[in-house]
Amino acid sequence: MLLETGMKEEGLFRIAAGASKLKKLKAALDCSTSQLEEFYSDPHAVAGALKSYLRELPEPLMTFGLYDEWTQASNVSDPDKRLQALWVTCDRLPKTHKITQTCTNK
Numbered sequence: 745m746l747l748e749t750g751m752k753e754e755g756l757f758r759i760a761a762g763a764s765k766l767k768k769l770k771a772a773l774d775c776s777t778s779q780l781e782e783f784y785s786d787p788h789a790v791a792g793a794l795k796s797y798l799r800e801l802p803e804p805l806m807t808f809g810l811y812d813e814w815t816q817a818s819n820v821s822d823p824d825k826r827l828q829a830l831w832v833t834c835d836r837l838p839k840t841h842k843i844t845q846t847c848t849n850k
Contacts, residue, residue: 753787761789769793805841 760766769789772780783789798805806814810833817829834842 756787756791757795759788761786761792765789766792766796770796805837805845807837807841810836 761769765783765786766789769780769783770793772783773793813833813836814830817826817833820826820829834845837845
């Protein structure tokens with residue numbers, strides 16, 4: 745849904761959805777219900793739910809164990825070498841983290 749309609753929405757991940765709508769969406773997602781049509785017109789609610797789930801992870805997608813490598817890679821001054829260093833660090837992520845990032849970065 746975010747890919748179809750939300751990517752052109754201004755402030756998609758910056759502007760918060762209403763708390764009650766976000767709570768209702770998360771409850772629906774937690775129950776694996778297919779009754780999500782009411783949220784199709786509110787990409788901010790969907791983005792807010794995604795942000796909330798990512799915040800609640802026991803370990804961030806970029807992992808605590810690779811923190812120093814992320815920091816070092818981001819400090820490389822040459823843009824091409826920085827990108828290469830970031831890709832090398834991404835390759836060291838656990839498989840589940842790579843899959844999640846692939847899905848969220850499409």
